[in-house]
Amino acid sequence: MQQLSTTIKTQLIETYKDTLQFWQDHTIDHELGGFYGEVDRLGRPVQLTPKGVVLNARILWTFSSAYNFLKDEAYLLLAHRAYQYLIEYFWDKEHGGLFWSVNHKGELLDGRKQIYAQGFGIYGLSEYYKATQNQKSLDYAIELYHLIEKHSFDPLHGGYLEALSRDWEPMEDMRLSAKDANEPKSMNTHLHIIEPYTNLYRVWPNAELAQKMEALIRVFLDKIIDHSTAHFHLFFESDWTVKSNMVSYGHDIEGAWLLHEAAEVLGNQLLLAEVQAMSLRMAEVTLREGWAADGSLLYEKDLTSNHLDEDRHWWVQAEGMVGFMDAWQISGNPLYLEKVYALWAYIRQNLIDSENGEWFLRIDAKGKPVLSDPKAGFWKCPYHNTRALMELAHRIKQ
Secondary structure, three states: HHHHHHHHHHHHHHHHHHHHHHHHOOOOOOOOOEEOOOOOOOOOOOOOOOHHHHHHHHHHHHHHHHHHHHHHHHHHHHHHHHHHHHHHHOEEEEEEEEEEEOOOOEEEEEOOHHHHHHHHHHHHHHHHHHHOOHHHHHHHHHHHHHHHHHHHHOOOOOOOEEEEOOOOOOOOOOOOOOOOOOOOEEEEHHHHHHHHHHHHHHHHHHHHHHHHHHHHHHHHHHEEEOOOOOEEEEEEEEOOEEEOOOOHHHHHHHHHHHHHHHHHHHHHHHHHHHHEEEHHHHHHHHHHHHHHHOOOOEEEOOOOEEEEEEEEEEEHHHHHHHHHHHHHHHHHHHHHHHHHHHHHHHHHHEOOOOOOOOOOOOOOOOOOOOOOEEEEOOOOOOOOHHHHHHHHHHHOOO
């Protein structure tokens, strides 16, 4: 067991470095600044592609955390680059907060304040502060936190609204992406508020922030999780009336460990015990319903039509490794550890592009990578996979 863990830890760190190398070699926009908006499967930039704030904020988190993990100065240089571009081109100097997108030159395209994106801003900026002790970075992260609480928090029903206009006014179309429902609240946005709030709390242990985190965990336990199935509901009206009938296996297993992480950081033992019990339920049902015979996790299921999306997305496999590792650490059940090993074997055999670098975005139901997908893009970022590799290496070491 010890020898196996040591071998896997070595593989994880090697893959971690290789994945980061792709971003170092192929994504830097030397001409116009920052990083390309999209890079194809061969590592070639797709010219004139807009640059999204989610990609840039995740790059900031990735290279900041990479420096915190391995202390390689090359990673810190890219963290500096991502920070400078984020503040210069995405920060709204008139109304505060982060724009949704700019064009390839850095000129404003969409100034909407998607709360999901403000959350990733906090995530990247707080991690950069951890790497550099740059007080301005922490100040920006705290300002984003206050903006979310001022403009997005729902004092009547709890939780957070999806999006507001550039000047923080209500919007008709609040969707995060074209595939999402146009509803005022979503699981996904709430998940990616608790995640950055947890990271911010590590460097800024503010009492009000702790209260907001605890209230948000309660929203998950009381409103977002379906207690009859242990799945996340995905979309809601303002009063938490459910407006979806889908299961997202990747979000279930990702949320299971992120909620546990948040409760651990807070240190409320009663809340922690409740979250651990629910995290295990979510891991168990993900394994029972979403596990495929080839050792991977399926994408999602439409409960209305009973259609199962059998694509294997890169981020789902990555989050599955951490989620099942976390379930093993909570429960001691060796079945979860076996699934971590199985997912890692699947990733190495199918998702990692050994010829051109990075990971394929998805493998189709026939087991073939979808070659039209980008290696880097508006949503294809270096955060899920590098975080999973780093998390597992840390947990194996412990």
